[in-house]
Amino acid sequence: GAGVSQSPSNKVTEKGKDVELRCDPISGHTALYWYRQSLGQGLEFLIYFQGNSAPDKSGLPSDRFSAERTGGSVSTLTIQRTQQEDSAVYLCASSPGGAEDTQYFGPGTRLTVL
């Protein structure tokens, strides 16, 4: 079956512009995570959605970052007024729902802020 997909695969933007990154999780997966991975760094948790519950936004680095998940499926991560330090690979992962379920990752979006 289809895995997790993300779009775009690459995004180059100018400092100060807004960007939207999309994630399509595996059908039926109730949990969805966004992570950020900078060169040589581990995965940095950003936000977690579980079903219809309020998302856990504790990892968002600033109020320029926001995310939503429509209909318990597709998710969009929005970064407003991008800064050069936002440049990273943004990974989305979904899991069937349990706290310790295996996470299935998408291919990521490489964001470059000039």
Next chain:
Amino acid sequence: GQNIDQPTEMTATEGAIVQINCTYQTSGFNGLFWYQQHAGEAPTFLSYNVLDGLEEKGRFSSFLSRSKGYSYLLLKELQMKDSASYLCAVFASGGSYIPTFGRGTSLIVHP
């Protein structure tokens, strides 16, 4: 806070065995994952340990000691395609749904 430690880089020879260690200090423990990530690709699941002991899966095995806060990933009969980054991730207890990832160990397999 949560802390996960892994070596930054390791090298090994094709056909050999390599052990990648992971130590963790977390507020409780509810399971440990190992993921493999090839350059430019998404992480893929390798193993999950929640009880002490060794879990074997083909050429890959993963070991856990909860009392020592320690895990390792053992790769046997190394192949060139095993060159990748190996990520250790821990779920703390207390209902946490957010895993803490280590920085990953870059494994280079040479002929």
